[in-house]
Amino acid sequence: MVLLRQTYNYMQFEQPVSVQWLSEFTGAKLVGDHNQLATGINEIHKVTKGDISFVDFEKYYDKCLNSAATVIIINKEVACPDGKTLLVINDPFSAYVKIVKHFRPFEPATKMISDSAVIGEGTHIQPGVFVGNHVRIGEHCLIHPNVTIYDHCVIGNNVVIHAGVVLGADAFYFKRRKEREVQYDKLVSCGRVIIEDDVEIGAGTTIDKGVSGDTIIGKGTKLDNHIHIGHGAVIGKNCLFAAQVGVGGKAIIEDEVILWGQVGVSKDLTIGKGAVVYAQSGVPASLEGGKIYFGSPVEDAKSKMRELSWIKRIPELWEKLNPPVKDEE
């Protein structure tokens, strides 16, 4: 099985959908080109031509209108850029969710391994494993007991998945509506989880699907137990993550990054190639590659170590300022 990065953007319609139909289906007003065809759904940070995207905050209007998206669901009638179509509606979020649910409805399962799953030669699946609809698993994989693989996940060759792993649970992504009784409104996700060749995933690890794009674990990467990988995160090749690491949504972690135990990585950032982050560190923002980091919030490991030894000298400083006529501690 060949997994080409450029084909990862998944939520493509089986056949193009007219903006007229979308307008009727959602009740949105059509502005701009009335004859456009939409070919898929995507998030603003990775849209391509043909995609539908949505925007409901004025500060993001420009970004969205100037993106590659062809069809934009928006909550204000603004000037429509050439070659695009606006779907103007009061609540773009709900219109978007309605479209996602229509094109990617939940398909209840009736047995542990779906008939629509494709499983490669030499792959062994232990008892108690759930394989959802439209899942593709490559060759010579070993899936240990009680693993759950949600619909549409794609797994390469020579992948080992340990017991209790969950691949493809929903993105943890909500819009807060303080005026409602139930405040958090769920962005229904239609992305996938892609596990490339030669990956090993430790017991109890969970990898969520992308909102509309894919969550990707790069070739040869090894994940220990109890790791959490958020929606749409892209993990490079030959990375090594120790147990209980957590990675937020849409984080990009480049090749050969090493994260030691219990490291936490925030969402929407990039960790550069070959970076090493020591145990229990917290990464709130992007990190340059090729360096070693420590601390929460994280810093260059050597600076952090120096800082820790400086802290130990505060009493010495105090004493210099307060010569010990009367001792203080």
Added chain:
Amino acid sequence: MVLLRQTYNYMQFEQPVSVQWLSEFTGAKLVGDHNQLATGINEIHKVTKGDISFVDFEKYYDKCLNSAATVIIINKEVACPDGKTLLVINDPFSAYVKIVKHFRPFEPATKMISDSAVIGEGTHIQPGVFVGNHVRIGEHCLIHPNVTIYDHCVIGNNVVIHAGVVLGADAFYFKRRKEREVQYDKLVSCGRVIIEDDVEIGAGTTIDKGVSGDTIIGKGTKLDNHIHIGHGAVIGKNCLFAAQVGVGGKAIIEDEVILWGQVGVSKDLTIGKGAVVYAQSGVPASLEGGKIYFGSPVEDAKSKMRELSWIKRIPELWEKLNPPVKDEE
């Protein structure tokens, strides 16, 4: 399904139990009213009239004797308050555990979904899910594969539970007896887990049952993956907890609290309404609502940030005190 808070205290006997019977069953000496009827079992922090409670440390005697509990198992013959009954016995803990085991015996399961479970209309349960005895699940829920729901759990409407979640495992609560070979003696728990309407629970999250009261996840609260909620914790409405958060036993977290990834919350405390706690923070004691916190141990987030920048100035302080005749680093 309507879940009334006042009915949450669950461990009620099917019919009242006489203190005479309790005395004979446990071997305890009856002191005070000999004709009392016990109606349930409860913990000291939430007992009501009719409840049995126990106390085995002298420093907690007063609290227990002055509580609403009607029947008190105690390890010393003290003056019995009016209208109460004491069950005096050397080892109240073991007597209490004996009563719990009698009224709430473990019922082995023979299949994945118990015949005594009640499952509402429109609720879909994926393969590999275990639903224990006397479980009640509301309408329009979606339970993903390989979830485990222990006996007596109660789940509202429109609840989504992701794969690998465990609801209702035993309280992690032990009495240490250093003189024994096996030192930790288990307090057998008889509480429940209550999941209110519109809650979503992320993959691999575990929520333990209460010791005798209930662990509650309030309406509209969203929990990410790998979260641990300890026994008897009460989580409010519209809370948002990111991945790998841990909440200790009997913590009270009020409505609209946001805990970011890997936050740890100690037991027996309260986090006030609308508080926000940044990632990897540790909460050792109660926090006022409406504020933002950071650090381990946690502080007001702004103070903590200022403190972090002060730490960076220690070398500067040093230099002021030691003008650079000879450089030190």
Added chain:
Amino acid sequence: MVLLRQTYNYMQFEQPVSVQWLSEFTGAKLVGDHNQLATGINEIHKVTKGDISFVDFEKYYDKCLNSAATVIIINKEVACPDGKTLLVINDPFSAYVKIVKHFRPFEPATKMISDSAVIGEGTHIQPGVFVGNHVRIGEHCLIHPNVTIYDHCVIGNNVVIHAGVVLGADAFYFKRRKEREVQYDKLVSCGRVIIEDDVEIGAGTTIDKGVSGDTIIGKGTKLDNHIHIGHGAVIGKNCLFAAQVGVGGKAIIEDEVILWGQVGVSKDLTIGKGAVVYAQSGVPASLEGGKIYFGSPVEDAKSKMRELSWIKRIPELWEKLNPPVKDEE
């Protein structure tokens, strides 16, 4: 069932294997005693007479050659100590893995409970539990739903295992080969997990098997939810670990140690008897027993508390040095 510590070293061959056969099987050159018999496989930190071990870094040559190992797979022809045999080969790691795979091949399962598993009287196994080949479970245990017990695990009497636990997943142990496309080369593990009598294991906890020795949870120890215990760790008797604790490979934790929530313990170290480590601490190196610790990296808890209060006095120091002609903050 009696579990004797001295029999824990498990990876013994069913009958002794000649070094001649090993040489032919791996393609290694035989140096030293050509008539030796190997009786098992072991790691350098715990080898005994008869064991095969391997070494591929020159700095570890002496340690390995002077160990109790009888057969040493090595990547350089050095002087062979008396009574030992060297198997000289370019890539000892791969030769070792080849031997492990031969003597401990993966045995696919076809049902949830293997026919070769031995389960004691009075033990109840709930639905959805996987019990692998050659597993032994003692008497009066309770295994909750959706637990996974890999091949060769050994469980004592009166053990309670909560839902979603995974026992015996592979050691997270890789040799990095930067020159390859897939850089991390897996050390296939052949050790076991041993759970002694009266242990309780919380929901979702994972305990990995040893590389060739055993991972051991000592009698009477209680583990809360979401705990990770790495390969070959040896946990003493009557320990108490709160939720989300992580323990690295081959850590030795002596009896009666208490680790509070989210503590991280590095690999290859020892925590002495009766030590207590406060929540969220990080333990990078060995700790003396009988003391209380806090911090990341961990220190004596009282010193750490004092340090935290010293940090709060930095602004005061600053003010002493910079009298408030112009205020700074």
